[in-house]
Amino acid sequence: MSDWLPPMTTRPNTPAILWVVGLLCLPEVIFLLDGTGLFGRDGLRTWAVVNFGFWNQLLSGGVPLWPLQREAMFLTYALLHGGLLHLAGNVVVTLALAGIVVARSSDAGFVVLFCVGAIGGGIGYALLGPAGAPMVGASGAVFGLIGAWKYWEWEDRRRFGAPMRPLWLSVVGLALLNFVIFWMLDGLLAWEAHLGGAVAGALWAAVVSPRPAAR
Structure with a gap:
């Protein structure tokens, strides 16, 4: 067994990456401008969360405010954030992994x-999350990227005979980091979305990764 593992190839700042990051940033820019009174009203963020956030109540008999809200929220929640710091954290990780x-x-x-990560995050929150609190943020999608990245690392380590210990330690580290942040934020962390997104991302990578040729 060799400790050597080739670094993963990356292609940063492609059009798709820039478009996705731009879409993530656009709502926050609008909310900041709304706070200045530019649009003649305040509270646009609240309106957006009510209409486009992820609400578990809609999956248990709640009445949607507009057609297909129940289905669309599995994607739309990922475009909203609780503020600049929330957005910045998700954008930084997205930019770090998107090129890979x-x-x-x-x-x-x-x-x-x-x-896929966003939808997986929504499914995780629907299955494990609280009923009354809405969820916003791209962390489900971001953990989809992390799940795929970790699957590919596992695949590479297996192919090159590199030890798996660093991979499992990094996974445990991510879980512990989630626990610490959950504790620091008094429970205001959608770990359910992180878990769902990571599982969905790993499964996606397993499906789309080319299979080695049979010998």
Whole structure:
């Protein structure tokens, strides 16, 4: 067994990456401008969360405010954030991992994975999350990227005979980091979305990764 593992190829700042990051930033820019009174009203963020956040009540008999809200919220919640710091954290991780995803798949593959992670995050929150609190943020999608990245690391380590211990330690470290942040934020962390997104991303990577040729 060798400790050597080649670094993953990356292709940063492709059009798809820039478009996705731009879409994540756009609502926050609008909310900041709304706070200055530019649009003649305040409270646009609240309106957006009510209409486009993820609400578990809609999956248990709640009445949607507009057609297909129940279905669309599995994606729309990922475009909203609780503020600049929340947005910045998700954008930084997206930019750090998106180039790897594009290199391992394509621009289209990155967009699909981002959506798959968001949907997986919504499913995780629907199954494990509280009923009364809405969820916003791209962390489900971001953990979809992380899940795919970790799957590819596992695949590479297996192919090159590198030890798996660093991989499992990093996974445990991510879990502990989630616990610490959950504690620091008094429970205001959608770990359910993180888990759902990571599982969805890993499954996506397992499906789309090319299979080695039979010998």
